[in-house]
Amino acid sequence: MKDSSKIIYPARQPLTGEIQVPGDKSISHRAVMLGAIAKGTTRIQNFLMGGDCLSTIDCFRRLGVQIDVNAAEGQVAVHGKGMHGLGVYPGAGNAQKTGGPDGDLKEAVLDTGNSGTTTRLISGILAGQDFPSLLSGDVSLNTRPMNRILEPLTQMGAHIRSVHGNGCAPLSIRPGQLHGIHSRTKVASAQVKSAILLAGLFADSPTSVTEPSLSRDHTELMLRGFGADVSSIINEDGTATASIRPCRELYAQDIVVPGDISSAAYCIAAALIVPGSSLLIRNVGINPTRAGFLSVCRDMGGDITLLNERTTGGEPSADLLVRHSSLHGVTIEGSLIPTLIDELPMAAVLAAFAEGTTVIRDAAELKVKESDRIVTVTENLLAMGGDVTPTADGMIIRGGSPLHGAVIDSHLDHRIAMSFAVAALAADGESRISGANCVDISFPGFYDYFN
Ligand code: S3P
Numbered sequence: 504m505k506d507s508s509k510i511i512y513p514a515r516q517p518l519t520g521e522i523q524v525p526g527d528k529s530i531s532h533r534a535v536m537l538g539a540i541a542k543g544t545t546r547i548q549n550f551l552m553g554g555d556c557l558s559t560i561d562c563f564r565r566l567g568v569q570i571d572v573n574a575a576e577g578q579v580a581v582h583g584k585g586m587h588g589l590g591v592y593p594g595a596g597n598a599q600k601t602g603g604p605d606g607d608l609k610e611a612v613l614d615t616g617n618s619g620t621t622t623r624l625i626s627g628i629l630a631g632q633d634f635p636s637l638l639s640g641d642v643s644l645n646t647r648p649m650n651r652i653l654e655p656l657t658q659m660g661a662h663i664r665s666v667h668g669n670g671c672a673p674l675s676i677r678p679g680q681l682h683g684i685h686s687r688t689k690v691a692s693a694q695v696k697s698a699i700l701l702a703g704l705f706a707d708s709p710t711s712v713t714e715p716s717l718s719r720d721h722t723e724l725m726l727r728g729f730g731a732d733v734s735s736i737i738n739e740d741g742t743a744t745a746s747i748r749p750c751r752e753l754y755a756q757d758i759v760v761p762g763d764i765s766s767a768a769y770c771i772a773a774a775l776i777v778p779g780s781s782l783l784i785r786n787v788g789i790n791p792t793r794a795g796f797l798s799v800c801r802d803m804g805g806d807i808t809l810l811n812e813r814t815t816g817g818e819p820s821a822d823l824l825v826r827h828s829s830l831h832g833v834t835i836e837g838s839l840i841p842t843l844i845d846e847l848p849m850a851a852v853l854a855a856f857a858e859g860t861t862v863i864r865d866a867a868e869l870k871v872k873e874s875d876r877i878v879t880v881t882e883n884l885l886a887m888g889g890d891v892t893p894t895a896d897g898m899i900i901r902g903g904s905p906l907h908g909a910v911i912d913s914h915l916d917h918r919i920a921m922s923f924a925v926a927a928l929a930a931d932g933e934s935r936i937s938g939a940n941c942v943d944i945s946f947p948g949f950y951d952y953f954n
Contacts, residue, residue: 527763528553528555530721532621534760535581540584541729543754544583554616555618565613568581590611614639627698627699627700638676646671651690659684659699681705686699686712700745709749721818761787765845770952775830777929783824799839799843803828803830833861844868844869851880857902857903862898872918908934912938928953
């Protein structure tokens with residue numbers, strides 16, 4: 504990604520008015536993936552035209568799926584190839600001879616960019632195909648842990664391996680007959696759960712996944728919408744199990760993607776900390792497996808009202824009215840963590856503006872995101888004069904003293920760039936954010952919203 508930097512000045516006036524944030528990243532990815540292996544044309548509205556979701560589109564085009572994109576209107580049409588219609592399409596410029604034991608068999612060479620979701624979910628689908636593939640991403644993606652999907656997929660009979668043997672991408676996938684398993688994951692990760700469930704579509708017996716607590720359930724909801732036989736339960740001990748039966752056919756759907764609560768989080772936080780603000784954010788997805796940031800903000804004393812609550816395609820959404828509030832510290836831990844995992848950098852920044860101490864624990868997953876977010880949040884909060892101590896699985900933030908402008912290193916991590924752009928709005932003096940354009944991964948036009 505090209506380096507870029509951006510100067511952010513403290514807000515000179517309250518944030519007021521109405522806005523709408525771009526479509527949900529997780530749901531956009533899944534709509535393309537399921538649309539690609541469904542029968543018929545899946546039409547998606549309010550699709551997120553961010554870098555990660557465009558990587559997913561690119562991968563499926565290379566697998567022979569016709570995908571029409573109307574970027575200005577946020578519309579995507581995925582002309583599904585059915586469960587067994589993906590292939591290696593030399594015309595897409597991606598096929599190469601494997602040179603391996605399969606001799607002439609061509610492999611699909613796919614670039615998943617910066618996107619962990621693309622890489623992990625597509626692996627589940629590719630494990631069930633009758634052609635080989637090679638997946639690789641950018642420098643950050645290729646350092647992220649993949650053993651978490653390699654192990655269960657291998658247990659299912661997939662031939663999948665880390666090319667350099669380091670548990671990271673590039674990943675090589677060869678055809679293999681998949682069998683249903685019962686998998687127990689160590690972390691509550693929707694990406695891992697989804698990879699297993701998607702592979703389960705192609706298995707010869709039912710598959711289930713039990714995770715320590717419920718992670719985002721968009722895959723289960725959408726699979727059900729496309730006609731798959733999926734069930735989910737919360738067990739008595741708080742673990743969550745999702746099960747899927749092998750599937751002959753999925754059926755195209757019309758999908759309206761709600762606004763991304765992970766993107767709304769920056770607007771919510773900005774309105775909470777810039778004095779005098781009152782902001783209406785329309786059409787935000789509030790799926791309970793994603794809405795942890797809302798409960799944390801409210802626990803901190805944040806004034807957030809949910810208006811016009813509705814459900815579309817199984818996904819709840821609402822308009823959020825957010826007013827400037829005086830905040831106090833809280834503890835963020837346990838099963839709440841997966842419901843705001845991507846919003847923890849923003850929550851940590853918010854904590855610096857709150858009176859008292861905020862403790863974030865049980866969040867070691869922060870270390871394996873687009874950057875080590877325990878390190879990158881700590882480093883940048885300290886640069887702004889914040890009082891923060893990193894821990895093995897989170898952070899302790901002692902808030903309430905003013906932050907000052909600083910040079911912020913985004914480490915090309917979109918969530919770090921945006922969290923600290925918001926901090927800069929309520930700090931004294933200007934800040935400079937390096938690698939500022941990385942926001943395009945999930946929130947194209949982010950800086951314009953604030954202008
Ligand atoms: C995502 C799941 C989360 C999240 C990521 C998107 C998804 O990752 O951090 O940005 O769409 O499934 P994990 O499931 O690995 O925690």
